[in-house]
Amino acid sequence: MLTSDYVPGDSIVHRARPLIKVGLLFLVCTWLFVQEGWPSSTIAGLILAALFAIARIPPTIIVAAIRPALWVLGLIFVAQLFLADWRFAGFVVLRFAVMILAASILTLTTRTSDLVDAIERALSRVLPARSAEAISLALSLCLRFIPRVRGIFEEVKNAQRARGLGTSWRALVTPTIVRALKSADEISRAITARSPETPAGRHVR
């Protein structure tokens, strides 16, 4: 579940620094709205096609990246056909497709860990060390909590089933959350007890 869609490669698109890719994505998407129309969207689309070719992303993966948005884009296209004309409808949908694919190429050619590292490094330059530390702690805790919460949920579900209770949302969610909160409080006590900065830890040291 926790695997991103990274496509391994050694192209210049892969090797570019993650934050430069994020910056370019931001610039392109802004440009698509400032200079809105067929020309900007077509140019961006062509550049994007070239980047996909350079990065050697298989076409099936490109299709998979745009597929979740397809039905909404179809809906918008039909709405714009009625409101304006086919040219305008085409432009609006093309711009969405270009933005979605431009963002996808960032995800497809950048390892999640590299992106996280780059963001953490950038944040530590801007924020005080303590806040940057708090953010890293929150990120790693969250990734560890995901399997734990799923485990608690499965246990609660089995327990309800054993008692012959139906699987109503409320009967499942409430005990799961209460148990997850208790487990979270145990973890914060454990972190606090081991931290040398807190009074409890100081006298141990």
Add this chain to the structure above:
Amino acid sequence: MTNDTTRDIVLIALFAAIMAVLGVFPPITLPLVGVPITAQSLGVMLAGGILGARRGALAMILFLALVAVGLPLLSGGRGGFAVFLGPSGGFLVGWIVAAFVVGLTIERLWSRLGHVNAFIACVFGGIIVLYAIGIPWIAFAAEISIAQAFVGSMPFIPGDLIKAVIASAVIVTVARSYPIIASP
């Protein structure tokens, strides 16, 4: 880090994780309107309603940051920067404000929290405020009017009302058995 901030960080991380777990449930499609309903916006109401405004909003920021860096945590296994630039991007960013407003409303109503009050908080923050952010983005990016975008989003309202009912019941029960907001 003080003990309080450690606890805050752990709780924020927990609710970001709960959001991810809610994304695993397959969307339920409403028979009448045929719109998929995901469990994830339930998590938005729960985060604000259980953790309060500040921590609830930070849990959403943490979750969305993990989505942005490419983890497929949104329902249907979606993730990466692309989802923010798609038609429903405004709703995703709106989750942050929605969790904040649900939390703020619950905090204000804390001393007389009941099912009705909690439901109002969930509807106000988790539906009205959320749509007030999500709809303008669709309208802007799809070049349609706010009214048209509003009509297009209407089919999601029944599902969101069901989620507000579930969320408010959970918020009230948790507030009685394991309160987080009022605890020192």
